[in-house]
Amino acid sequence: MMAALGRKKIPRYAAPMALELEEREMRRMGERALERILEHLRSLPEQPLHAVTGGKKLARSLREPLPERGVPFDRLMNTLFGRVIPHSLNTASPGYLAYIPGGGLFQAALADFIALATNRYSTVWLAAPGLVQLEENVVQWFCEVLGLPTGAGGLLTSGGSMANLIALVAARRDRLPPDFLSGVLYTSSQAHHSVAKAAAFAGFPGERVRSLPVDGLFRLDLAALEAAVTEDRAAGLQPFCVVGNAGTTNTGAVDDLQGLARISERERLWLHVDAAYGGFFAMTARGRARVSGIERADSVTLDPHKGLFLPYGTGCLLVRERASLRRAHAMGAAYMPPMQTDDDLVDFCELGPELSREARGLRVWLPLKMHGARTFRDALDEKLDLAQAAAARIRALPYVELIAEPELSLFAFRVRPPGETDERRLEELNRAVLVAVNDRQRVLLTGARVEGRFLIRVCVLSFRTHQDRLDACVEDVRAAVASVVGQEGT
Numbered sequence: 168m169m170a171a172l173g174r175k176k177i178p179r180y181a182a183p184m185a186l187e188l189e190e191r192e193m194r195r196m197g198e199r200a201l202e203r204i205l206e207h208l209r210s211l212p213e214q215p216l217h218a219v220t221g222g223k224k225l226a227r228s229l230r231e232p233l234p235e236r237g238v239p240f241d242r243l244m245n246t247l248f249g250r251v252i253p254h255s256l257n258t259a260s261p262g263y264l265a266y267i268p269g270g271g272l273f274q275a276a277l278a279d280f281i282a283l284a285t286n287r288y289s290t291v292w293l294a295a296p297g298l299v300q301l302e303e304n305v306v307q308w309f310c311e312v313l314g315l316p317t318g319a320g321g322l323l324t325s326g327g328s329m330a331n332l333i334a335l336v337a338a339r340r341d342r343l344p345p346d347f348l349s350g351v352l353y354t355s356s357q358a359h360h361s362v363a364k365a366a367a368f369a370g371f372p373g374e375r376v377r378s379l380p381v382d383g384l385f386r387l388d389l390a391a392l393e394a395a396v397t398e399d400r401a402a403g404l405q406p407f408c409v410v411g412n413a414g415t416t417n418t419g420a421v422d423d424l425q426g427l428a429r430i431s432e433r434e435r436l437w438l439h440v441d442a443a444y445g446g447f448f449a450m451t452a453r454g455r456a457r458v459s460g461i462e463r464a465d466s467v468t469l470d471p472h473k474g475l476f477l478p479y480g481t482g483c484l485l486v487r488e489r490a491s492l493r494r495a496h497a498m499g500a501a502y503m504p505p506m507q508t509d510d511d512l513v514d515f516c517e518l519g520p521e522l523s524r525e526a527r528g529l530r531v532w533l534p535l536k537m538h539g540a541r542t543f544r545d546a547l548d549e550k551l552d553l554a555q556a557a558a559a560r561i562r563a564l565p566y567v568e569l570i571a572e573p574e575l576s577l578f579a580f581r582v583r584p585p586g587e588t589d590e591r592r593l594e595e596l597n598r599a600v601l602v603a604v605n606d607r608q609r610v611l612l613t614g615a616r617v618e619g620r621f622l623i624r625v626c627v628l629s630f631r632t633h634q635d636r637l638d639a640c641v642e643d644v645r646a647a648v649a650s651v652v653g654q655e656g657t
């Protein structure tokens with residue numbers, strides 16, 4: 168039967184171009200797309216770091232009604248690679264030291280191509296046991312990297328924000344009664360805004376989220392946490408969760424995770440660690456030491472699209488006890504296939520809010536299998552070295568103060584001419600320095616207002632970033648400071 172079906176001639180419809188492509192056509196399209204991609208990647212280091220002026224004009228010029236007729240593939244490639252893609256922040260550039268760099272490994276893109284072209288259903292174990300297992304392997308490797316115990320598990324998400332959301336819902340379901348509005352969640356003033364957003368999505372009003380002060384190293388103040396918990400209990404509220412940071416977005420600060428774990432255990436708080444930026448440094452010896460205590464967390468957010476250099480759209484949530492995720496998120500339906508009951512098998516749809524989704528595990532699995540963990544460890548070690556050395560050189564520049572040392576691969580500084588104490592003036596000055604650095608188009612830096620001070624951040628996290636770019640960075644900061652402060656003096 169099957170063989171006969173394979174040999175049967177497929178009827179051709181009189182449509183202008185059938186949705187079912189001929190193999191020759193698929194091959195040609197693939198080759199064309201690959202050529203354009205390689206051309207793009209070849210010129211990537213020389214492309215401007217930011218090319219978004221005129222963005223509104225571009226966006227408006229691209230508007231059009233639903234096209235009734237088709238357009239040839241090659242013309243569409245011209246539009247994409249000629250007009251659309253170049254007009255961007257060059258997030259994949261080796262010079263991109265802004266926000267949290269991504270990178271986007273080609274290997275992972277190819278894995279996605281395979282995943283999407285074969286289009287298996289990997290959210291339910293029964294539908295693709297092999298693909299589900301490969302994705303589960305990835306999750307277990309991550310648990311191992313962090314030192315989580317047997318029974319730990321989790322799932323890949325679209326990003327860190329989604330991981331934080333799934334974690335807070337799990338924490339709420341695990342620690343609070345169905346009527347949970349007396350529950351209180353703690354985090355620091357330096358937490359990523361996705362934590363407050365996740366709390367809101369999980370149903371908590373803003374006043375149930377305590378944003379606690381930080382110490383001189385921008386780490387959550389443990390004494391303030393203890394005091395707040397005591398005070399809230401006395402007021403009849405129910406402290407249930409604390410969110411610590413393993414690498415803040417502002418300055419890269421790593422909270423005292425051992426201290427947080429100690430308090431969490433004593434106070435029966437769910438400890439969630441947001442390690443979206445810093446988590447994968449645990450693959451290195453120095454990074455592992457920095458995030459010590461993360462292995463005691465109830466849940467951890469990781470972002471492979473940051474620290475594993477993968478393309479955007481790859482986050483991860485790990486939990487100490489996989490069953491806790493299942494209790495929070497599993498839900499049956501008459502039309503669904505049976506879910507697995509063996510402890511060692513997983514249906515990802517039972518661990519989070521998503522049902523249908525791409526087989527996103529492949530884009531993590533393929534690069535890790537191809538290169539092995541050591542290649543990633545070495546790359547991450549290089550980022551630690553680069554940030555350390557660059558921070559030392561920038562601190563030595565005149566008028567520069569290093570406000571946040573690189574605990575991992577992110578540091579922050581500002582320019583302060585002698586005697587200048589007015590924060591508004593200092594912000595203006597530092598914004599001018601930032602513009603002058605970025606105008607040179609060799610690196611892209613961003614700033615952040617932290618505890619009343621405007622800081623310039625340098626975040627080294629792309630697999631493409633090497634010593635030459637950090638040299639350019641230091642040189643461009645030096646020149647920018649000289650020109651901005653020089654003008655000030657006259």
Ligand SMILES: *Cc1c(COP(=O)(O)O)cnc(C)c1O
Binds near residue numbers: 416444
């Ligand atoms: C990037 C980041 C997030 C948000 O992750 P997305 O993948 O952008 O959704 C959350 N927390 C921290 C610390 C981050 O750096």
